[in-house]
Amino acid sequence: MQQHATSISKDLIQRYDTAAPRYTSYPTAPQFHNGFSEADYRTHAELANNSLLPRDLSLYVHIPFCHSLCYFCGCNKVVTQTTNNKVNEYLDRLLREIRRRGQLFGADRLVTQIHFGGGTPNFLSAEQIHLILDEIAQQFHLDLPHKLEIGIELDPRSITPKGVHELNQQGFNRFSIGVQDFSAPVQEAVNRVQNEADTVDVIEAALAHSKSVNVDLITGLPRQTVKSFADTLDKIIDTGATRIAAYNFAYLPARIKAQRMINPTELPSTTSRLALVALARDKLLAADYVHIGMDHYALASDSLAEAYRTGSLQRNFQGYTTHRETDLIGVGASAISNFATAYAQNEPTLSKYIELIDSDKLPIVKGLSLSEDDRIRHAVIQQLMCRHQIDLSAPVGRLADTDLHTSMSDYFAPELTRMAQLAEDGLIELDQARLTITETGRFFMRSIASVFDRYLPQSQSGQVLPFSRTI
Ligand code: SF4
The missing domain is CATH 1.10.10.920 (Arc Repressor Mutant, subunit A)
Structure with missing residues (x-):
């Protein structure tokens, strides 16, 4: 088309x-309510298991830790400088949660997709990530290695090309890399200063190991101009990233505390924001990306563009995906699970999440039966x-x-x-x-x-x- x-x-x-x-x-999430209990979740899991053709499973693993605070960010995260006890405590409970969830699904519920999101999943060491993957492999039934998609969101400020290679050795074959904007004034305004050459090296390392590499950009950030963002887009297009998401900045300072650090007078006007969105679309279309939906683009050769062409594209909490509808099992603080008949969300606060796991419960605090x-x-x-x-x-x-x-x-x-x-x-x-x-x-x-x-x-x-x- x-x-x-x-x-x-x-x-x-x-x-x-x-x-x-x-x-x-x-x-949407504001409709989830705390009358939805662990017992409700178990009932819906059972219902999904007993359906005539049970769906495959996707796993989402939430790693909430970050090294520093980006002022635009609305994710559930904990900013901490050290790989200390807090991280080990969390990891221990996460493994226990994976064990508990695994017991609810039979051998015919094949896991076809695993995604590590955050926070910053590469905050964890290779050994810590290995522990999580190993627990998942023990508790669930995984699809064949060449079919299984294992994805991870990467902060290029805290990983090297060698680290990307090690992740690939562990089985990761999908990478999503946070860039947002290369312009120095924009990076300073949002407290995310990231070296351009290092970032490009990480993207190139990811491309050497994966057919699909996504780069996240954001339009509408403070001090962003059409000229500065055009420069960022050109540099990202040059890397050959197969997928580019150019999100509109969701500015909600009343709800997201970190955003109160942003000077509102530096935000682009509505007309400028639309100019940035239009610029992204025009440049990406000219560079042979397909606009597959909302703020997502993919090279015509990428599986996401192929799914768009054939009408098999899906949308879930991670954005667009090529997988036909799966049941989603979210583990970790704030993670959301989804069956055809219900949504369920985990406790977002780390200390309360740990308490719930310690009291032998699933950490579900709200949800919705559909x-x-x-x-x-x-x-x-x-x-x-x-x-x-x-x-x-x-x-x-x-x-x-x-x-x-x-x-x-x-x-x-x-x-x-x-x-x-x-x-x-x-x-x-x-x-x-x-x-x-x-x-x-x-x-x-x-x-x-x-x-x-x-x-x-x-x-x-x-x-x-x-x-x-x-x-
Ligand atoms: S954008 Fe990423 S690295 Fe920055 S605070 Fe949010 S989750 Fe952490």
């Missing part, structure tokens, strides 16, 4: 640059985010694996009526049979998807929305 360069009017920005979720889940309507809307939002279109003539049940025969256009009649303005503004094309997001609409995908979010109007009743702006 031909993808075109970008031009968006100011009027559209004013109308659609609203606060909306990123939809890595639906319902209603049929939740599952239908989840499937619709997935379709929009991953395929940019939905078939309105199909029965609702086909999309969401339920028995409902009502057509999509009937089930979502109120939402489709509300979307008339989006069609008029050129963000979607809408007829009896199909809703398609246009190329302009891709910049506002979160706003478009939010029309199908049953919970969002409740959040808008007077309280501060816990979501960032869409651009």
Whole structure:
């Protein structure tokens, strides 16, 4: 499919640059509640095990430690300078949690994907990472080595090319590297000064060991200009990174304490932020990357672009993925698990997480059992985010694996009526049979998807929305 360069009017920005979720889940995390217990989690795990064709499993391992605080960061993390007792204590509980979780899933639940996120997973030593992988291998049934994807997020400030090689020796075959922006004034403003040559060396080492290497960039950071960000983009394109995520900075100082260290007068205006987003898209398309969705791009030869072309792309808490829908098991502080019928989230605070593990419990503190309507809307939002279109003539049940025969256009009649303005503004094309997001609409995908979010109007009743702006 031909993808075109970008031009968006100011009027559209004013109308659609609203606060909306990123939809890595639906319902989104603010809907999780603490009435959801460990017993509920066990019931849903059992249900998933007993389904006719049990899904494969993905494991997410959360390592919350970081060496220093980046002011833009909204992740669950603990900043500490030493590899001290705190880390060993955490590691010990993490291994115990893996043991407990493993007991809930049978031999027919194959693990096809393992992802280490954080925080900074490469805060851990090679020996510590080995302990975790070894425990997973003992407690779960892993797919064949050549099929198993093992990914890790890397902070290039604390790993060398040799370290990347060692990770590959341990089985890691997917790397995601945090860059954000190479400009020195931007790096200083967000307290993340990172040497450019060292970063490029780490990316190149990762590319030597993996078919898929992702680089994370951020648009909308303080002191960022179109010129400085163009320079960063050129340098990253030159490395040959196969995937590039250019996230919009989610500025939420009321909720994320670290962001209060950012001088708000140094943040780019909405128009400048859109110029940065448009710049990323235009440069990446010109360099043969495919815009696969939201803020993600992949080289045409990368498996993510292939999944986009064939309609098998999926979206989960780690962003876009090539894996068909799996059940996600999150281990570690704040990690989220997901079955077809429920979400469950672990305790985020380290000390409380440790207490829960010590009291022989799973550290689950909140979650949500999904209603049929939740599952239908989840499937619709997935379709929009991953395929940019939905078939309105199909029965609702086909999309969401339920028995409902009502057509999509009937089930979502109120939402489709509300979307008339989006069609008029050129963000979607809408007829009896199909809703398609246009190329302009891709910049506002979160706003478009939010029309199908049953919970969002409740959040808008007077309280501060816990979501960032869409651009
Ligand atoms: S961006 Fe990464 S390294 Fe920086 S504070 Fe957040 S998790 Fe830690």
